[in-house]
Amino acid sequence: MTLNRNTLYFTIMALLLLGVGLFQSWNVSLSILNLCLISAIMALGVNIQWGYAGLFNVGIMGFAALGGLAAVLVAMPPIEGAWDKGGWGAIGGLLLAVISIAIAVFTYKKMKIGKYRTISIVAICIIGFFLSRYIFGPATHAIESINPAKSGYLGGLGLPIVISWPVGGLFAGIAAWVIGKITLGLRSDYLAIATLGISEIIIAVLKHEDWMTRGVKNVIGMPRPVPYEVNLQTTEWFLDMCNWLGTDPIGFSSIFVKICYAGLFIIMLLIVLWLSETALKSPWGRMMRAIRDNEVSANAMGKNVTKRHLQVFVLGSVVVGIAGAMLTTLDGQLTPTSYQPLRFTFLIWIMVIVGGSGNNWGAILGGFVIWFFWIEAEPLGLLLMNLITSGMSEDSGLRLHLINSAAHMRLMTMGIILLLVLRFSPRGLLPEKS
């Protein structure tokens, strides 16, 4: 039954995408497909946290943004002279801050409780803060002053951008480890508020640390893992292929690039899906579900609940970070202002809930369905409004108003989908197998 339901839903989804390809254009259909794939991976990450372990992460945006940061740091070519002028200073300042925190932690652990410990820790923190600011400030200023209109940042390592995907996962994992270490084991509300806070802080850092990410000036023109359209149009084998297919090389080149992207993303999705399905079926997965369903009895069975929670939280965030890096790769640019909680946190949550939390296939389906309607709500809404108002006169105020507000249909559509799914299938489209 479940298998049939799986196939049915995914067939419908494929038909919808095909329909867009046939009736709108293949370009649109493929770009929706690409973002669907990325959303599906992100939803898988959230599903690992929420579906397996019941951890409420409302900072998905921050982890996705860390993935984007990784894409910039790994793939952008290094800026000439920036490293000599201030690169080491900036890194050194940051290192100094980390070292002073480490020393403070060390003192906290080693010294005896008392007045002296408090004083020395506070002193270490203050001295560390001012020292690192002293080195860090001028260095970043020097970096930002190098040709601010075009670069003004450190640049990256100039490595292939695909490497940034695991690096993005690593960044997100480290951030998740720090947050988890602090808040897991306390009341569950603390995790929610801490993730919310850290995601906003990550975005603020991306927006304001110009030396690292160019801030709101955006990093554009990132290298691609796939060929460029312009190069394709002059390549022999590509032109031959177009001849053989009987299509126009200019139009087909952009479709071909999107297919390449889709291929890469599908490979990633399959890897992540395979890993999470294997994990879910393994004893580890059963243990996670046992902990989720009853923490007390799992604890009594000798499971270290806090440690498992930390582990699963880091794993889920790694997946979200990978997806974030992939998203930046697809966009070809990092725009810190585009990270909105509505788009990156709540939409992903809707995907997981609609798809069915606890079921990996559900998360993927949710990612596809929600992203599809998120994009298609606008043209469909316009169509619907045109249909409704076709009886009214051309310049009727109501008609104009309705048609103008059709673009806002997407949020309403999301709400309707969520309500309908929760009403008729409260555990999601593809519920967890019990």
Add this chain to the structure above:
Amino acid sequence: MKQYLGTAEGVSIKVSQGLTVITAVIVVMALFWFLNKTRTGKSMRAFSDNEDLALLSGISPDKVVSVTWILVAILATIAGTLYGLDKSFKPFTYFMLLLPIFASAIVGGLGNPLGAIAGGFVIAFSEIMITYPYKKFVAYIVPGDWKPDGLVQLLATDYKFAVSFIILVLVLLFKPTGIFAGKSV
């Protein structure tokens, strides 16, 4: 005002600020009266202390929960209106306020109204003190030509809400129940 205080710089107090302080005092007094003197308030506190005992003494949980929600809505709306009068009304203001407010509740100690007030003060003052540009302040203290060029900010204003987050983290690390030992986790 300048002559009266004898300071070199003028002191200004906005009407909305005065209004905020007065309203806050009245609201806090009303809240404490409600929590400590009325029957509903007492049952609320009892329910938060020990659910089972409260149930045994015949307190209806449904009533307590709904009264709490109503109270929360009233307080939040008053605070929102005052904030809007003093700063500005924007649909997304809530998002920037969410973190400091949670932080102050936790810093003060959940379940303790006094703690919430203290936490609010701690968070607000540290936010301002850390992101305040001390340029003018320093200029008055040090001799004339030492006047600093920069703004002498400890942290850029953009990271204002990072301050409340850091305080929240520190409190969670060292004193998970908050300053005024609220409910334990």
